[in-house]
Amino acid sequence: MTIARLFHQFGSPPHFYRLAGRMLPWFATACVACLAAGLYGGLVLAPPDYQQGESYRIIFIHVPSAWMSLFVYMVMAACGAIVLIWRMKLAEVVAQASAPIGASFTFMALVTGSLWGKPMWGTYWVWDARLTSELILLFLYLGVIGLQSAYEDRRTGARAAAVLALVGVVNIPIIHYSVEWWNTLHQGPTVTKLDKPSIHLSMLVPLLLMAVAFKLYYATLLLMRARSDLLERERNAAWVRDEVAAR
Amino acid sequence: MSAGSPLGAAMAVLQRDLLLAIRTRRELVNPILFFVLVVSLFPLGVSPEQSLLRALGPGVLWVAALLATLLSLDGLFRSDFEDGSLEQMLISPQPLGMLVLAKILAHWLVTGLPLLLVTPLLATLLALPDHALPVLLTTLVLGTPVLSLVGAIGVALTVGLRRGGALLSLLVLPLYVPVLIFGSNAVSSAAAEIPVTGQLYMLGAMLALALTLAPIAAAAALRISLH
Structure with a gap:
């Protein structure tokens, strides 16, 4: 009963719109604070790596992006399940707003990874298992985005994309492990992956700070996108007119 | 088995689709020609x-089989969508998943299975060793139904769209990656006389998973895109 009420209240667009508006400055401020602390710790305080020199510092962008690429997909798929089961409008908005953000995180993880790969591996791209599954994840994101915008009716597009996101969730582990298995068999002689050294605290703290900053950045962007999307979807509703008139 | 039971309805759909396929024989050849x-x-x-x-x-053989399947996917629901029989299936009291499974099976029988007929010829053209041929055929028997089943979800999502073709490949091809990896890897291992039971088990497992889940997902997708 209470859960149903919570759902109802949280799922109501005007309520969410106002709540998100109140939360936005907090998220944005916390994001900037974490980002500043993480970048300072990572780029200035942390010592250079004994093997990789200064170029390892890209992990402070790369690793959080890669984590976020999976996290955002999970959020999107969870919202997809909510869309299909309870037809909650707000979950459609969140899933729709998440897809491009997640795709950008995936793209950033790929780009920073290949920039790091050039000095380390001597090439921008290798068909390494992780790189390949990240690339396929990007394709999955692009499919979801394509499907969302392919339908004229937004709600149909959102529900179709929800099905695809859920199919992707079943497939992501299969793709991940098959790619990993494929690569172990085809392991090239030119590239040997460096053993992951246990990370020192002076590098771990900024990395975790950056991870928190990326999460907050996602939350901030998500709320902003969801708010504007809600205004557009509900442009004929009374609460939007009141909201605009209040400005 | 009466026509009123779910299985009977599925059989009726299968029979109808096979009959339609045989009556338009010209289209049957297209995937094979494309493959060759x-x-x-x-x-x-x-x-x-x-x-x-x-x-x-x-x-090469596996990528070509995959593309041939992709090319033929659009026909899975297209004509039924255009003449309205798909909507009749949606409102029929029978479980939609069963009907969809029957349609996928019919589709595989007329587009996936014939690929096997020309495969020995193509294997010779590509100088594949003879002892790898049985493995190649086995991987195709296990793998191409997975392609049809997973592809059906993509087609079901895009059938209502006017220009769904490019989108369909974007939706479906990433999901085909595991089948491609295990299929082609089994064949190259067999050519090098390495045991391939592991790969074949994986393909079988993927077939079992796709057989159970894909019709449900495709049915849900049809209900959405024909909404």
Whole structure:
């Protein structure tokens, strides 16, 4: 009963719109604070790596992006399940707003990874298992985005994309492990992956700070996108007119 | 088995689709021709060198089979969508998943299975060793139904769209990656006389998973896109 009420209240667009508006400055401020602390710790305080020199510092962008690429997909798929089961409008908005953000995180993880790969591996791209599954994840994101915008009716597009996101969730582990298995068999002689050294605290703290900053950045962007999307979807509703008139 | 039971309804759909396919024989040949043409382009484009072809062969055959399936996918629901019989299936009291499964089975029988007929010929063209041929055929028997089943979800999501073709490949091809990896890897291992039971088990497992889940997902997708 209470859960149903919570759902109802949280799922109501005007309520969410106002709540998100109140939360936005907090998220944005916390994001900037974490980002500043993480970048300072990572780029200035942390010592250079004994093997990789200064170029390892890209992990402070790369690793959080890669984590976020999976996290955002999970959020999107969870919202997809909510869309299909309870037809909650707000979950459609969140899933729709998440897809491009997640795709950008995936793209950033790929780009920073290949920039790091050039000095380390001597090439921008290798068909390494992780790189390949990240690339396929990007394709999955692009499919979801394509499907969302392919339908004229937004709600149909959102529900179709929800099905695809859920199919992707079943497939992501299969793709991940098959790619990993494929690569172990085809392991090239030119590239040997460096053993992951246990990370020192002076590098771990900024990395975790950056991870928190990326999460907050996602939350901030998500709320902003969801708010504007809600205004557009509900442009004929009374609460939007009141909201605009209040400005 | 009465026509009123879910299985009876599925059989009726299967029978109808097979009959329709046989009556438009010309279209049956298209996937096979495409398969042969794509494979024969590779020696022209890469090199006629036997050793190179032998190394590329398994991958080329699997990619070509995958593309041939992709090409034929659009026909899975298209004509039924255009003449309205798909909507009749949606409102029928029978479980939609069963009907969809019957349609996918019919589709595989007329587009996936015939690929096996020309495969021995293409394997010879690509200088694949004879002892790898049974494994190649087994991977195709296990793998191409997975392609049809997973592809059906993509087609069901895009059937209502006017220009769904490019989108369909974007939706479906990433999901095909595991089948491609295990299929072509089994064949190259067999060519190198390495045991391939593991790969075949994986393909079988993927078939079991797709067989149970894909019709449900495709049925849900049809209900959404024909909303």
